[in-house]
Amino acid sequence: xxxxxxxxxxxxxxxxxxxxxxxxxxxxxxxxxxxxxxxxxxxxxxxxxxxxxxxxxxxxxxxxxxxxxxxxxxxxxxxxxxxxxxxxxxxxxxxxxxxxxxxxxxxxxxxxxxxxxxxxxxxxxxxxxxxxxxxxxxxxxxxxxxxxxxxxxxxxxxxxxxxxxxxxxxxxxxxxxxxxxxxxxxxxxxxxxxxxxxxxxxxxxxxxxxxxxxxxxxxxxxxxxxxxxxxxxxxxxxxxxxxxxxxxxxxxxxxxxxxxxx
Numbered sequence: 001x002x003x004x005x006x007x008x009x010x011x012x013x014x015x016x017x018x019x020x021x022x023x024x025x026x027x028x029x030x031x032x033x034x035x036x037x038x039x040x041x042x043x044x045x046x047x048x049x050x051x052x053x054x055x056x057x058x059x060x061x062x063x064x065x066x067x068x069x070x071x072x073x074x075x076x077x078x079x080x081x082x083x084x085x086x087x088x089x090x091x092x093x094x095x096x097x098x099x100x101x102x103x104x105x106x107x108x109x110x111x112x113x114x115x116x117x118x119x120x121x122x123x124x125x126x127x128x129x130x131x132x133x134x135x136x137x138x139x140x141x142x143x144x145x146x147x148x149x150x151x152x153x154x155x156x157x158x159x160x161x162x163x164x165x166x167x168x169x170x171x172x173x174x175x176x177x178x179x180x181x182x183x184x185x186x187x188x189x190x191x192x193x194x195x196x197x198x199x200x201x202x203x204x205x206x207x208x209x210x211x212x213x214x215x216x217x218x219x220x221x222x223x224x225x226x227x228x229x230x231x232x233x234x235x236x237x238x239x240x241x242x243x244x245x246x247x248x249x250x251x252x253x254x255x256x257x258x259x260x261x262x
Contacts, residue, residue: 001025006036041214117208119179124228127196127243139172146173154201162261198241215259231255
């Protein structure tokens, strides 16, 4: 996959619609091409801003069209990537594709995004039931036992240790069922609030949802469900879901940290 392919497929990648095999090729190219990674981050920011603008206003296609063009213009003025000059038109077309998708979807946008993927809904419910409400469950608190449980799920214990390299400490762990799959449910605390971290070996299909941003080279998705906030990303080996009932920013902050150490 070359830079032209990246520009052409960027809209599908950002919205999570790229088929798994192509997404893997896309990821591989980004790891070796800082210019494309930088441009994709810019597109992701624009996509996020477009969605915020759409959700914040009453449905008005003409207003959205004008606002989309204003945002693209602002982004273009801030562009300083001479190394992408040969692909400038391709990236511009990709930006317009994102904008066009937003305009075409405006009529049903609110209804579409009130539905949250099962994997996120289950994780949020598990956090609500077991952490917020504190319903009795059998938890492991011994680090060695939790590491052994992780190993049974094909998860290296170094991942658990890495998540303790910052302000967070592992409190307890168990297995749970998320979207009909067995996940490792870990609870980390920063001393004042608890975070649920759900881990699973990465599977063929990518995580659903729209990419909010690129965090440490990893596409990061985010969802809000009532009082729970979910942030998710994938590494080469793992699916990672972070859930908190504290704030959306708290979920993102933990996800940013986790994406850097995993």
